Amino acid sequence: MKENLDQYIRKCADNDREAQLKVYQLFSPVLYGLCLKYMRNEDDAKDVFQEAFVIAFQKIGQYKFEGSFEGWIKRIFINKLLETLKKKKKGVLFLDVFETDIAAEEELELAPIEQEKLLEYIQELPDQYRMVFNLYVFEKMKHKEIAKLLDISEGTSKSNLNRAKSILKKKILIVLNCKTA
Incomplete structure (x- = not known):
């Protein structure tokens, strides 16, 4: 091959x-x-x-x-x-809200959910969160690499990843609660 x-x-x-x-x-x-x-x-x-x-x-x-x-x-x-x-976005992609180091990243525990639904949720993330999430989770890049690639600080990369995970977690929990209700 x-x-x-x-x-x-x-x-x-x-x-x-x-x-x-x-x-x-x-x-x-x-x-x-x-x-x-x-x-x-x-x-x-x-x-x-x-x-x-x-x-x-x-x-x-x-x-x-x-x-x-x-x-x-x-x-x-x-x-x-x-x-x-x-x-x-005309170059305005990231909010440097957290310049300090973020505490240990919260793991996104994914319960069984359809891949199409998860992809839909990822697509709905704000651009800045979606980019960092994809680079970190799917491309296995480190925050230092992401920061350099996107011209942001490592702290911003970490906070954007955490925010993306938080948004996804809330959406997944809503779906799971609807299924169990």
């Missing part, structure tokens, strides 16, 4: 349409899911998805075959998603 992928990548750099289709088919489910996590609705997710794939195919010749290709292409998508969100 790795050898085939490497061949497809090399062919994509030469604008081979069949190879591009193969790469698209291999990675589109994961990358579209990533877009859905960051954007508020499917239309915006589809727009960014398409734009990011165009960028990825334009830059595919820059891939050095070091590290995973999935990680490389995900980075392009994340950068495009963040750029799009920043443009929508």
